[in-house]
Amino acid sequence: MEVRRQDIHNSDIPVVCRACEARHGGVCGVLTPEQLGELNKHSSRHRLDTGAEVIGQGETVVNYSNIIRGVVKLTKVMADGRQQIVGLQFAPDFLGRPFLEESAITAEAATESEVCNFPRQVLDRLVRRTPELEHKLHRQALKELDEARDWMLTLGRKTAQEKVASFLHLIATHVDPENIETTVFDLPLSRADIADFLGLTIETVSRQFTKLRKENVIRIENNRHVSVPDMDRLMRYAGND
Amino acid sequence: MEVRRQDIHNSDIPVVCRACEARHGGVCGVLTPEQLGELNKHSSRHRLDTGAEVIGQGETVVNYSNIIRGVVKLTKVMADGRQQIVGLQFAPDFLGRPFLEESAITAEAATESEVCNFPRQVLDRLVRRTPELEHKLHRQALKELDEARDWMLTLGRKTAQEKVASFLHLIATHVDPENIETTVFDLPLSRADIADFLGLTIETVSRQFTKLRKENVIRIENNRHVSVPDMDRLMRYAGND
């Protein structure tokens, strides 16, 4: 009986969703098969090259997305071109700002990525009828808020060295959706992006990487591949005692 | 008939809530008279002196609050004492982090304030039964997230002068709950708090105030009373073109 019900349910779930890596952790996880089916009718998967823009600052929001794979950066730019990354989103995060017509930020792929898009209106309608979905989105918004506030402390009060170490720790705890903390990983961001994330220049970021490497806090190969022999030590360099 | 219903409703609303300045803008605005009555049974109003702590970083959350009057600052501290204000909340904002046992931040009154406290459990229960309430809290979380991200750009990429000008503009647009923008106002924060908000030192903040005053961007009396003759000019100094 239990098994049979399971079967029926599975067959109700859209084929593309069944194998979706983001289905359980992401917003889709709270939907019933019927709702998933409805959403799926209007949704589409896309591959994004590094640098591909999902939405631009000031543009009208037509789609929300789920990140299936990859890292998406959220940036704000000033009129004179100064730029700040205000958030990094990893799979299976939801991507979008509910209840606003116009995006206040630019979202673009930091790495080669994959997303699942669905029209704003379809999800908005679904949210109104599904308290669990709003709850899920609410939790994600609160998580992003916590992360943003952690980062404000980093931006406002930490030294360049602490900023870079904090960034490495952030990546170590987020790149792999499977693991809470990874000690060997590839940086999803270029030095320029890291600088934009940390409120520093490329040169300062590079110098701090060199310093951390010379003090054996990290090892680096090919610019992007990092290993951290002692995560606690890195944490201390990040100012997190 | 319409009038009579209104009367019945009014008589159902708890006496203390009827005159509450925060009732309409705040979370209470979405509650039915019955729900308001239930919440009110467990809630209590408190006056807060400047500096009074609402909750401390790392403490267990027992209460949520509504700000009735005044300004509350949200701060994060590092182990060595470095401090960053990560949010300013004005009446009638909701104060609290739903769905988390432990507070990641300290909240304290930046000015003499008044809040209405209610037990975490009572509101949590109410949220589960009231989608409109969760929607309201969700919207507030998203508003705070937008503000946090705006501020990240300020912290990471703006000069000291732009930071101070940005702060003045923020205050001008938030101190008076009645008005979108005020040109004459009292600063709700000391120089030390402003420094903690902007990621600067007291001395740098002071020097930038002097500079803005000398260039007639602002006038200052008694350290706290500010008037802005030309808000667009201030905006330009803030780097918002």
Next chain:
DNA sequence: CGCGCCATTTGATTTTGATCAAGTGAAAAG
């Protein structure tokens, strides 16, 4: 293989804001 491209690193110098150290002024306390 050699060339050019691009990201990154490294070096020299400058600038911004922090730090250290006195002042000032207004309000509270004696």
Next chain:
DNA sequence: CTTTTCACTTGATCAAAATCAAATGGCGCG
């Protein structure tokens, strides 16, 4: 009325990170 206190301002010097300027080092391509 004087003294103390506290928040804020001002000044001199210092240090961290920005800026300007060259190297370096893969990597794709002819």
